[in-house]
Amino acid sequence: MLTRKKTVRLEIRNDRVREHFAVVIASMEGFLVQGVHDTMPADLLILEIGDDTEQDFDYLTRARSTGRAKDFFLTSKNASPEVLIQALRLGVKEFITQPINEVELRKALLKYRDGSDSAPAQQKGPDRKGQIISVLGVKGGVGTTTIAVNLADSLVRLDGQPAVALIDMNRLFGEIPLFLSLEHVFNWVDISKNIARLDATYLTGILYRHRSGLRVLPSPDRVDDKGTVTPQVIEAMLRLMRTMFDYVIIDGGQAMDDISKTILRSADKVLLVAGLSLPCLINVKKLVKIFRELGYPPEPSVEVVINRFDKRSVITLREAEQSTGKKAFWAVPNDFNATMSAINQGKPLSVVEPGAEVTDSIAQMAAALAGRHTGGGREKEKERRAFLGLKLY
Ligand SMILES: Nc1ncnc2c1ncn2[C@@H]1O[C@H](COP(=O)(O)OP(=O)(O)OP(=O)(O)O)[C@@H](O)[C@H]1O
Ligand SMILES: [Mg+2]
Known part of the structure; x- marks a missing residue:
């Protein structure tokens, strides 16, 4: 025509x-x-x-x-x-x-x-209300990116193939592109520059599509973003992404600036990743206190995930829970070889180490967060958690 x-x-x-x-x-x-x-x-x-x-x-x-x-x-x-x-x-x-x-x-x-002659860019579709899950490290190097990447990968593999996005908010050294072998893609700075055309169509066009179906938005790989990534931009982004995805996972690194606070305000769940070490546990306490003072995120939405869990560790899980006053939501087993080989190959654990305990554990955590429990698996999970000294949620 x-x-x-x-x-x-x-x-x-x-x-x-x-x-x-x-x-x-x-x-x-x-x-x-x-x-x-x-x-x-x-x-x-x-x-x-x-x-x-x-x-x-x-x-x-x-x-x-x-x-x-x-x-x-x-x-x-x-x-x-x-x-x-x-x-x-x-x-x-x-x-x-x-x-x-x-x-x-x-x-x-x-x-x-x-x-402009066809239907408007913004699809009317059902008003999807996705969950925003922010993964925050209480310290550097505790495995925040490992948890965020593999949690997102596990969610996208759930039955019914939920729509999942993974956002890297480590603004200086974002590593998700490494973890998932992504080539150069658009990032926050590009989005901020194009905020005027921020709609579902635009966003779909710039998010990297990983072969698993996961959509990824890496962090700016430049230091000179000149303040274009503002809390307002993040807020607009998250509001839009919530309508497009079932789950939005954010690798928040360890920052506690205005942008992190904006994310915390929008998040439905905040996973604090910690190890069973004194510095980590002190930081869990500090963060919980900061959240209380800020008035957000609400306490029930904050969960502690113990990473690199080893039941032989000097500090036990129970001691950790007592000292922080927070129950551990999940304990991901220690497996340096599996996590490292996944990182080195730039692939998720589900591909590199499909049967490993660490892989299963993160997959089960994803299922629990999504409110899915697989029949027989629940009993097995109950046993596993009893073994770890954790209650089943
Ligand atoms: N469950 C685990 N068991 C053993 N090693 C792990 C586990 N999770 C992560 N690691 C290892 O910890 C190291 C750091 O992981 P990762 O990069 O995910 O941490 P991070 O908290 O994101 O670090 P950074 O603060 O640099 O962003 C990696 O070598 C990884 O292999
Ligand atoms: Mg990281």
Whole structure:
């Protein structure tokens, strides 16, 4: 079916920039750039945001309410989080940062041209309310990434193939790409830059699809994210992801900054990963106290997972529970060889060490978190947990 050309209005102060837009748009099929004096309503208005952002956003709001254009792209040298978030709130379709990257601009225009006649990008579907599970290490090196990655992998393998996403929030040294042999993929910084087009379709396009079906969002691999990853961005992301996935697992590392707090506020479950060592147990206590002071996450949603559990350890599980005042939700057995060979091969434990106790344990933890209990397995699990001195939840 032949569709009508989209009319584009350019409201860009800088002549060179305007000319650049006009040339790119004119070279593409399906668009018609309006003349400067054309007063007809346009399909798309590309508006430049200058130094007085407030005035420009006011203009945008007026242009929308008076029907001057149906859809909006913004362009600016200033891609600060405040500007991007404001753009997101106003439902701007694309944010084109200056200097213009022609490839990106073409992609954005193509997406607009081919997408705007069909159904809206945001699928209406049932309003899925996924669970956000944040995995936090009480100390470095306790196995947070191992637990997060293999928990996510176990969830995606559950019957009915739940939709699962795994997010790496270790902003400096995110390692999930290593654990799952991922090549370069989009990350938080890219999302923050494109926050204006943050919708399910966009997100699905940028999340890496692991062969297990798991969707992965690695952390920025750059140090210079220049503050684009803000609590607001994270909040918008998580809100959206909750509607798209049954489970969102976050490898939160050990940070306790504003972003971690935003995640903690959104999380339905927080798993504190600790070892049976004094420093870890002290940190469990400290974190529980911090949570109480913050007023979130609610106490019942915080669970302690003892990793590298060895029943010969000097500190027993019971002592650990007594000293922290928290029952251990799970104890994952110590198996350095299995976990290390999974890491070194860049594959989940279920692939590298399918029968290992550590693999089973994490899979059972996933089933318990998902509220699934496999008939006969429950008895076996009861025995195992009695053996570990844990109660069955
Ligand atoms: N259950 C386990 N048994 C034995 N070794 C384990 C277990 N879980 C993790 N490890 C080992 O601990 C080391 C650290 O694991 P991992 O990278 O998952 O920890 P982390 O807490 O994410 O570390 P970081 O603080 O550097 O992000 C790895 O060598 C891994 O093989
Ligand atoms: Mg880690």
